[in-house]
Amino acid sequence: MLRKISVPALFALLVFLVAPLSAELPKIERDVVYGTVGDLKLLADVYSPAEESDEPRPVVLLIHGGGWRGGNKTAGAEVALGNALANRGFVAVSISYRLVKDAGNGKFVNQWPAAIDDCRQAVCWIRENAEKLNVDATKMGAAGDSAGGHLVSLLGTTDAAKEGETSTRVQAVVNIYGPGDLTKDWTKYEIKANVAVQGMIDNFLGKGNEENQKAASPTLHVDDESASFLILQGGEDQLVPPEQTKALHDALTKAGSFSEFVLYEKDGHGFGPNTALRALAKSIEFFERELKAVPATN
Template identity: 75%
Template structure:
């Protein structure tokens, strides 16, 4: 899913943050956070350059790309990672298994591969909290598009059994990520309705109602769900605003904190001015929710 303008603007904002903040970020590339089918799952870890005597809050970053593309090195992810590290957070940007052709008409890495990897990343952060110098009780997650969908699942579900490491995060920023994949996208009055339905079918298996329900964060909201900030373009031609409005309403009805911001003149990929606002709002949300130590 296209996010060009949003990403370019975030890169520009990141450069500005680096120039204006006394605290700098350091990045450890290609850290192995798990394996899946013999494949290494890799993360980039963004940290403040200065040491801290206290464990820091941490935010997991999940890229978009229609569950079939994208990278932990995407410009927008890099900008958010650097911006958070400059404000006293540790940020962990991950790659996860992407849907791809497997020959003979088959599709590899369908549901639940992507969310399994995201949950493994949450476990890895918690189980390595001391090494990462983070607070395992203060984990946020942010993502755009398909990444917004996946972080929303991390905020509304927990697959851990008693005695196992929790896979739920405490605060979520969903940037135009869908909430209910049981809906028929071809019925939406948007330009890319057929194309998006095709992505969903490849991701979940065409007509697989069980997977559609399991992969729909809106349907899993309860009073244990995370607090949310949802950012959406009013003219989005890939994920209609009604998708996030329903998620926001479900969260509020469950007694969870949820703020929905709709930028009426933006689509799926914010313009430069909106992207700046979105980045500032994202960092402020995590500072409030996770109580980051903010450098002078």
Template identity: 35%
Template sequence: MLQLQMPCWISVWLALWTAAATQVVAQAPPRLPTEIEVVRDIEFGQGGGRALKLHLVRPKELPTEPMPAIVYIHGGGWTGGNRDGGLGHASQWARRGILGASIEYRLSGEAKFPAQIEDCKCAIRFLRAKAKEYHLDPDRIAVCGHSAGGHLSALVGTSAHLPELEGKGGWPEFSSKVRAVCAISGPADFPTWGNEAHPAVRGLLGGLVTEKPELAALASPVTHVQKSTPPFLIIHGDKDDIVPVSQGRAMHAALEKVGADSTLLVVEGGNHHPYSPETGKAMNEFFEKHLRSKAEKK
């Protein structure tokens, strides 16, 4: 029987598309705990001439002191997903007294890079601008994301010193700097990803990595690390067949090289969605360490 061999780039594209489609299904709004509330569809800025929105998830009974906050950035290969994708994570954070914000950003079918990072940074500036209104501490904002969201989270964490990535979405008088970063299964160095014809990367950059070397470097978090880069928790499965674990290792190595605070958790046998009780515990401990005030830790 004749067996047809599928070209490598097609098989990779199918794997990525399947992962993105699975994530969209998983992004159906979860049943949320009764002790928290969701404030939906808050406009945080403008991107490409349209409104950008986020969901806020917070305890119904607010604590006395302003809360730390975590911004969740959804995945989906920069081609899919939406702000509903972070409600599960944000609800767990809200139960621990941390405000969660699940944001949208322009997908690559609508706009090419750097639109995506501009929108993410705009959301952080918005939250800092509205800190008093939302009862949050502007000095304790972290970011977390998976896959494409892991990439954008890492780029948020490494690019506070790059005005060319801030965009013009709003709130320019406020900083997009964050206190801590959790990047899960995210690309970190596009030139070394391995398959330069990767459809999702080509869609993000508007061309091959070799055709857009400067843009690919600008989009790579490893390019921008400094000693002052905030603490990172990098989570990656060693069996990830979409974004190889070498990307997580590269991000960790770049941070360590400049003396920045970085923790790498490689999940043995973990795929592109390396979630487990171990990763949940690591995330909770990481955010408790870097977001809680000294008074709250007593």
């Protein structure tokens, strides 16, 4: 996953992306409550440009990976993207969300739709607090890797809002090797972790629950209102095979939505430092084009 990027490579990336625009590091407000579920507080880290702006900025929601069962908002990919985006004139919001937990006796808590419900709540929170955050709620993107890539893809292909409610759909998505069709039998894929991944999907959705499988598959929800997509994939991925993300790309293209599919043929599920740098730069370029960021100034 992108979170495997080495410290030297991450530093080089931030120097490359930050130095040309600002001598100051982004402002980071940590552990902001974006919602609650019972007594549980849902937390976010908000990355903002060091420079003040009279104009609302485009905003990107960052969602970490971890098989829907692990990870957090301070994962390496999210920290790198948050800093880089803030130094290119965006506000970035990295969230933690409810993770699937083994409750024993074959039962699990925080199964579907807990994770996507939290992500949608974050979208609504950003839009409803746009003035406070100084963001343009009509220019919202989302980026995530692995399970996070899956969740951001749902934010780009579905809208859970009823008439008169705040939209949960974003306008631009970067999916970094996130699965698109959870109705597929992973054990049929010729990858090393096929059985393990199928187990994670079963724990997330409930084994054999076809209704959840369809509801949780962004590829099956693509339509002419879907967001613009950038899909980044490793050709030797042993967790999410390239045909999964390629099928999402093909569905988007067929529906008339913009989608760019980039295959790093020699990388797996976890880009090496050089590819990670290229992927992060590509992501920033995509958001600048799709959300028309106003760069920070010295």
